Amino acid sequence: MAHVLLGFATLTALFPVFWTVTTSIKTREDSFSDPPKIVNFEPTAKNYRSLLGKQEFTDVLWNTVIVTVCSTILCVTIGGLASYALARNRLFPGRRPLEAGLVFVRAMPGIVIIVPLYRLIADLGLYDSKPTMIVIYTAVNLPFAIWLMKSFFEQIPIELEECAGVDGASRWTTIRRVVLPLASPGLAATGIFISLLTWNEFIIPALLGGNNTKTLPVYISGFVANRSFDWGPLAAASSLAIVPIVILTVAIQRRLVSGLSSGAVKG
Numbered sequence: 286m287a288h289v290l291l292g293f294a295t296l297t298a299l300f301p302v303f304w305t306v307t308t309s310i311k312t313r314e315d316s317f318s319d320p321p322k323i324v325n326f327e328p329t330a331k332n333y334r335s336l337l338g339k340q341e342f343t344d345v346l347w348n349t350v351i352v353t354v355c356s357t358i359l360c361v362t363i364g365g366l367a368s369y370a371l372a373r374n375r376l377f378p379g380r381r382p383l384e385a386g387l388v389f390v391r392a393m394p395g396i397v398i399i400v401p402l403y404r405l406i407a408d409l410g411l412y413d414s415k416p417t418m419i420v421i422y423t424a425v426n427l428p429f430a431i432w433l434m435k436s437f438f439e440q441i442p443i444e445l446e447e448c449a450g451v452d453g454a455s456r457w458t459t460i461r462r463v464v465l466p467l468a469s470p471g472l473a474a475t476g477i478f479i480s481l482l483t484w485n486e487f488i489i490p491a492l493l494g495g496n497n498t499k500t501l502p503v504y505i506s507g508f509v510a511n512r513s514f515d516w517g518p519l520a521a522a523s524s525l526a527i528v529p530i531v532i533l534t535v536a537i538q539r540r541l542v543s544g545l546s547s548g549a550v551k552g
Contacts, residue, residue: 309520316516332521349500356422364430372438387428413495437471
């Protein structure tokens, strides 16, 4: 029974992906057929050829990759140092309010901070700039990265660091040779989550970015008009947007599962 329920849940979760991919290789007529053609249609690559032939799509894809990679690296680096400090310095004043503040900031709806951020970057002349978008993404996702990675560092016995110190290792040597290898599954899991949040973010680039910083979610939304949906190109763009995240997840799958497991178990 459990396997049946698990299989049903898996099929339910994957069906939207299947529908998107099949729609991306349908003609416009097949996309609007009634009843829908699920498998009985002639596949075509017209939507992909049309999409990949546009310079705008290439620029948007490149923008999304740059912003996602840079923001993820900054979040994991800065968040790793901050979360390590929180995990090891348990007695400094204000630790509890700081941790509660991290959760509160991440739980705050993004739309709440859009207006003040827009006024700030507009007054500073930083509108429609990739470095600006990277900084904003990093600031928004950093509390989540710190909160997530702190649990991974808390799982590492402090005795290992003390032994390295007794052997003459400096604090930075201990972190680099002892702590980071043990925390690498947690760092990988955090990097995946931050990449997903950044890659799929819509509100920030839609309201704080322009043509030079347009990302895939904003570009894909352009296929939705007031009175019509251009289903073929929309599905093709959505399918291509899925590919990099799937490849990244599969590439570090073992570390991701290990990181999620170690972060969820106390002991």
